Amino acid sequence: MRVCLIWRRMKGFFNSMTFKILISALLTFLIFGCSSNEEIESNHDFYNYLQGLKALNIESTTVFDDENLSFNTPLRSVVDEDGNLIVVNHTDWTLHYVKENGELIDKKGGLGRGPGEFIGINDLTLGCDNTLFALDKRLQKLSSYSFKENRLEHLGDKLLPNYSPLSMQSFYDCGNKGKFGIFKLFLSSDDNFNSLTVYKLNDSLQLKEKVIELTSDEMIKTGNEVKDNAIGFKNYWHFKEDKLYYTYSDSLDVNILELTDSKRQSISAQKVPTFEFSEQLRSEFKEYFGPNISAMDGLENEIENRQVLPFFYSYTANDKFSFFTISNLGSKPGIILRLNHETQELKTIDSPSIFQLFDVHENKLFGIQNVDGDQSLVRITLSE
Numbered sequence: 422m423r424v425c426l427i428w429r430r431m432k433g434f435f436n437s438m439t440f441k442i443l444i445s446a447l448l449t450f451l452i453f454g455c456s457s458n459e460e461i462e463s464n465h466d467f468y469n470y471l472q473g474l475k476a477l478n479i480e481s482t483t484v485f486d487d488e489n490l491s492f493n494t495p496l497r498s499v500v501d502e503d504g505n506l507i508v509v510n511h512t513d514w515t516l517h518y519v520k521e522n523g524e525l526i527d528k529k530g531g532l533g534r535g536p537g538e539f540i541g542i543n544d545l546t547l548g549c550d551n552t553l554f555a556l557d558k559r560l561q562k563l564s565s566y567s568f569k570e571n572r573l574e575h576l577g578d579k580l581l582p583n584y585s586p587l588s589m590q591s592f593y594d595c596g597n598k599g600k601f602g603i604f605k606l607f608l609s610s611d612d613n614f615n616s617l618t619v620y621k622l623n624d625s626l627q628l629k630e631k632v633i634e635l636t637s638d639e640m641i642k643t644g645n646e647v648k649d650n651a652i653g654f655k656n657y658w659h660f661k662e663d664k665l666y667y668t669y670s671d672s673l674d675v676n677i678l679e680l681t682d683s684k685r686q687s688i689s690a691q692k693v694p695t696f697e698f699s700e701q702l703r704s705e706f707k708e709y710f711g712p713n714i715s716a717m718d719g720l721e722n723e724i725e726n727r728q729v730l731p732f733f734y735s736y737t738a739n740d741k742f743s744f745f746t747i748s749n750l751g752s753k754p755g756i757i758l759r760l761n762h763e764t765q766e767l768k769t770i771d772s773p774s775i776f777q778l779f780d781v782h783e784n785k786l787f788g789i790q791n792v793d794g795d796q797s798l799v800r801i802t803l804s805e
Contacts, residue, residue: 466694471756476769478804484790485798491525492517495789495798499547500782501568507545507553508798514539516555518573527573529566537564537575546660548594556592563592582627593660598681603658615640617656619665632683636669641719651720652727657736666738670731673760675743690760690767696730735778744786746778773799
């Protein structure tokens, strides 16, 4: 039996892994496996397809792991119009406003239930007028911030209405063009359980108008319960200026929704081979990760019967390109695919392992790298 480096790196980390990180583990294992490149099946079409794409040149990859940084457990980040970063530090739920080099400009937030404090930050968006919004689903509130004279100013908190059986997943304020929310339906007895819908909101954040329904995330049904499917297809989205970019991980296609008039443009990537779950890879996966899989109710049966896997597990976009994180865990570098919205051409970008992409500004990509449980902010600067 071959020794698998990815297993050694994941041992002890697997049990605390979130579903998104589990997906990245599965994708990396299945693309790169425990084999050298020469040992991979010759008919592994998706792997061969990735290797045949043109790679973009990288000017630099910067990992912010200096012990003097103001944050040590970055969870998510966004980039403002000047290229500065707002980073969520999840050990104390603080917001760190930092320059591109990591130098602290200002810090706000903190753990608590008072004004500007959080029990958790589930979503972070930058509105059309450069106002920052932080969503705390535990406290059911939305906190807003502005950037004034090199400081982050807390504008206030707004309690969310009772949306039951819906739950807000993301909020976006496009100024006089409207406020928008993405909502998930949490009602296990309903056939549309886990479905996602985009709504336009009024100034009190009440539902005003349904804009569009998204494909439901795939779930695992065990008896009367419905649970997250760690290897199922999921929705991913990114708000930018007056547009919503959204995609579903069963393909590399992208939809662009104009928030002002609800017009939609669909972009199809070049024909991509199906990411098939071959019997050889299925057998190897069960051999190395079996004890951990069986601990997750319903996942073992899903792996046994599943034929096709998701293409990606994180996503971001701007007006010209979409970026998909394909593989980011294990001994090999990760892969990001860049889709040109105009030409539909795909190119690859090497990324650090265990990397989750969050935002893009000009020729720079920003995300979070996780190595042995330690998180670091990462900036990838492209040459083109």
